[in-house]
Amino acid sequence: MSVSEVACTYAALILWDDGIPVTGEKISTLVKAANVPIEAYWPGLFARLLEKRNIEDLLLSVGSGGGGAAAPIAAAPGGGGGAAAAEAAPAVEEKKASLLF
Numbered sequence: 001m002s003v004s005e006v007a008c009t010y011a012a013l014i015l016w017d018d019g020i021p022v023t024g025e026k027i028s029t030l031v032k033a034a035n036v037p038i039e040a041y042w043p044g045l046f047a048r049l050l051e052k053r054n055i056e057d058l059l060l061s062v063g064s065g066g067g068g069a070a071a072p073i074a075a076a077p078g079g080g081g082g083a084a085a086a087e088a089a090p091a092v093e094e095k096k097a098s099l100l101f
Contacts, residue, residue, distance in 0.1 A: 004038035007031045008046040016055045023047050 011030035015022045024047035031038050 003036065004042045007034065007036040007038055008042045011043075012046050012050055012055065016050075022050045022055070 008027050008031065011027040011034075012022050014030060015026055020026060024044040027043035027046055028038075028040075031043065
């Protein structure tokens with residue numbers, strides 16, 4: 001991600017957080033006030049994107065993509081839990097085998 005993209009992203013978030021409509025002109029004004037040099041087309045691109053999308057929805061969906069399998073938790077050394085850990089290991093192996101096919 002370029003400096004221009006980051007600057008426009010932050011400017012759009014600032015405007016949205018303050019309840020100000022996000023426009024290319026306002027994004028450009030904020031970026032210029034921060035003394036960040038950007039290409040002239042970035043503010044307009046961000047403004048057009050955010051006309052069609054809700055910023056709150058974008059923020060809430062950041063981590064909702066598919067993730068990898070959960071990592072198995074190692075049993076603490078010492079008393080108890082040895083039998084439970086031994087039973088949990090085959091379940092993990094079965095899950096790995098099913099992912100291969």
